[in-house]
Amino acid sequence: MDVGEVRVAEDADFNRLKSLCDETEGWKQEYNKNNVKVWTKNNDKSDFKVVKVRTVFEDVKPEVLYDVLHDPEYRKTWDHAMLEGYEICVINPNNDIGYYAVKCPPPLKNRDFVTQRSWLDLGPEKCIVNHSVNHKKMPIRKGFIRGVSYVTGYLVRQQGPKKCQFTYVSQSDPRGKLPVWVVNKGTQYFAPKIISKIYKACQNYESWKSKHNPGHKPWLYPEQMSLPRLDMNDIGAECEFTSNESLDESNVKEEDLDKDYEDKIFRS
Numbered sequence: 001m002d003v004g005e006v007r008v009a010e011d012a013d014f015n016r017l018k019s020l021c022d023e024t025e026g027w028k029q030e031y032n033k034n035n036v037k038v039w040t041k042n043n044d045k046s047d048f049k050v051v052k053v054r055t056v057f058e059d060v061k062p063e064v065l066y067d068v069l070h071d072p073e074y075r076k077t078w079d080h081a082m083l084e085g086y087e088i089c090v091i092n093p094n095n096d097i098g099y100y101a102v103k104c105p106p107p108l109k110n111r112d113f114v115t116q117r118s119w120l121d122l123g124p125e126k127c128i129v130n131h132s133v134n135h136k137k138m139p140i141r142k143g144f145i146r147g148v149s150y151v152t153g154y155l156v157r158q159q160g161p162k163k164c165q166f167t168y169v170s171q172s173d174p175r176g177k178l179p180v181w182v183v184n185k186g187t188q189y190f191a192p193k194i195i196s197k198i199y200k201a202c203q204n205y206e207s208w209k210s211k212h213n214p215g216h217k218p219w220l221y222p223e224q225m226s227l228p229r230l231d232m233n234d235i236g237a238e239c240e241f242t243s244n245e246s247l248d249e250s251n252v253k254e255e256d257l258d259k260d261y262e263d264k265i266f267r268s
Contacts, residue, residue, distance in 0.1 A: 001116070003132045003150060006235050008092050009118030017129045017153040020052070021167040027052065030187045038191050045150050046173040053168045053191045060202045062156050062164035066126045068198065068205050069154050070119070070219040073212060078201040083110060088135055089230045093222030094119055097230065099138050107256055108182070108249055111147040111174050114138045119219060129153035134236040145247065148173040166198070176247040181254050 001013055031038035035056060040049040068074065075085060083101040090096045101112040115130040132149045140146050152170040159165055218224040
C-alpha cells in the first residue's frame with residue numbers, strides 16, 4: 001500500500017513483504033555476527049536505505065514470537081525505546097491504525113509514527129506489515145518529528161515446534177537531516193541489539209502472560225476487539241509530515257549523545 005492509503009490489506013500486500021524479505025538482488029550485507037544478519041538496499045523513495053534483519057531463534061515457538069510482536073501491554077515491559085504506543089481505531093479484524101513514539105538518543109529529537117498495521121497468520125508463516133497514514137486524531141506533535149514508514153514488517157517462519165526464522169524489514173524515513181554516523185549506528189549496532197531484546201522478550205512472555213489477562217489476544221480472537229471502528233472522515237486525502245521543529249540535526253556528534261541511552265534502552 002502507498003503512504004496515506006487506508007484499506008483492508010490484500011494478499012498482494014503480504015506478498016510484497018515476503019518478496020522484500022526473500023530477495024537478494026541489490027542488497028548489501030552490513031553485519032553478520034551471532035546468528036544475526038543485517039542488509040541494506042538503496043531505494044527511490046528516501047535517502048535512507050531499506051534495512052533488513054534476519055535471525056533464527058532456535059528455542060522460540062513461532063506463535064510466541066507472533067504474540068510478542070502483537071501484544072501492546074507486554075511491549076511496555078520490554079520496548080524501552082517506546083515513549084507511547086497504542087491503537088487508535090480498527091478497520092477490520094486484521095487491520096488497525098495506531099500510534100508509536102520512539103525515544104531517540106538525546107540530543108536527537110524523538111520521532112513518532114502513525115501507521116496502518118495489517119497482519120496475517122497462515123500457520124507456518126505469519127506476517128505483520130505497516131505503512132504510514134494520516135489520522136486527524138493524531139496531528140503533528142510539538143517536540144516530535146513525524147517519521148514515514150513506506151513499508152515496515154515482520155515475517156515469522158516456522159522451522160520446527162520451537163524454532164523459527166525471524167525477518168524484519170523497514171523502508172522508512174525518520175525525516176530530518178541526520179548525520180551519516182546515525183544511519184551507520186542503526187544498521188551496525190541498534191538493529192542487532194533490538195533482535196536480542198525481542199529474543200529475551202520471547203523467553204519471558206508465556207510466564208508473564210499467564211499472570212496478565214492470559215486469554216486476551218484480540219489479534220487472534222477478533223471478538224475481543226474493543227477499539228472504535230474507522231471513520232473515513234478522520235483520514236486525510238494526503239499524508240502530511242510537516243513540523244515546526246528543526247529538521248537539521250546534521251551537526252550532532254556521536255560524543256554528544258546521552259551516555260546512559262544504551263543502559264536505559266537495551267540493558268534494563
